Amino acid sequence: MNTTIAMGCALVDGQDFIYESVKVVRGFESRTVSKKESLGWELVSQTPASMGRVELRFRKKKQRISKKSMIIAGSVLGCLALIIGVGAVLEDSTDDEPAGESLSGTEAPSASVPSLVEQRAEEKAPDRSLSEMKEAETSVRALTVDSDKRVAELMATTQDCGPLVAQFAKDYRGKIIKFDAAVWALNKHDDYHTRYDILVSYGGFTEEGISGPNFQFRDVSPTLDLHFGAEDVPDSIGVGDELTITAEVKEFEEESCLFLLEPVATSFR
Template sequence: MSDDIKYEYKSVQTMRGLENRSIAKTQKEGAWELVGQTQGTLRTTLNFRRVKPETLLSKAWDVFRGLGPGKQRAVAAAVAVILLLSAVGIGIAASHSKGDTSAENTVATSTKSGTVNETPTRSSTPTPSGKIDQVITAENNKELAALLKVGDYCDASMAQFAARYQDQKIEFDGSIANMQKHEKYDTRYDILLGPGDAGPNTGVGPAFKYDNVNMFDLNLTGTNPPSYVSEGDKFRFTAKVGTYNPKQCLFFLTPISTRLR
């Protein structure tokens, strides 16, 4: 019986450190089972499969394949006749519809008596609440509070928040989810941050990223600040909002200060 099971497959690429979140996200989309993964320097390829869902068409095809050659020819001929009759019916209906539309257009043109001048409504882009130099926190901004709790790090709210608050300062409690040496420099790093204290197991909020930074860029502060950071370390991050990459689902930030908690 197991030999008759048909599967469909898909591969998902994700950044190093986001494997758990990508697996959970894909599995939520519909019974996908992780069957393997290939880890690269910066990205990991996740391979999934799931039982291929049966459709009416696939069931009909299986029945058709089980018929003898003579019955297959008879069924094919009947289907061809049905398709021909359907095409003729559609053509006749389209012809009538075109005639009715032409008549309606003629009546509309003849009854038009003047031109109405309307003043177009000017659209405006909403401006962020507060001053540009205000530090945005979950306590003073509902949008950031909601963003830090979103379950899907590819959610549309990421791009909306980045566009609305670009170059403004945000501050939040978080931890380092992943840390990799930059591909070109030994003393610079690509660092993934997550809201909360879960570190590599972070499952909510954006996938914040510091791209190509060194330890001095982090501006480590607090009582006895460390000279180096590692995965799982907990900090109060202050950063400037950058851009959001929807293909990678990465939310870029520029570090301002990193205070040990």
């Protein structure tokens, strides 16, 4: 299921609301509404969308910060600033003393205390940087039908179990490929209830002009292991969903004619 979120803020009857639009596969509306309502959202409207999906629009009251909370927060920051200032003065006084001596027998602090803004920036920066670096690296490494001749030949072949497919899997093992695909089958892996074997094929969900191997993601969680973007994580996926897949080439099983892939990134088309 493709989930697209849009948010905004408006004043209604003296209350601030934030709005969120969610696109879900038709038939999963009630599940999504129940989940959102449990988080405090209110369903505003429900309208048909493209490709068998429904757009649900929710709203929720925007939390306000009371004056009392603002005063307390200001007092805390003021105390922190005072402590930092005193620490700086003590450090300057210590610098004027002879080597090996310190004020009142204690050592001066070795570094100033970072501000709350600096601390929060340091906490958030690594995750964002790593995510951006990984995305950029994947984009550069991914081979497509436009950038690689053999990838184009693979997707164009009608012999999904022929020597061309087997040789490609052997030569390109460990490399990253990117292509448009559609989900053709989704079966539970062994006796698991949340892990699946997902069969995908190059192109759209149509019987006309099907080509390329029988690609499979084996033993995966559809909502976790396919690595959807943060704003595109679905509650579920199903047969007929059309995706853009970035994956690592694993191996080709000649006996089952399945071309195994390891998912790297997935998005809905």
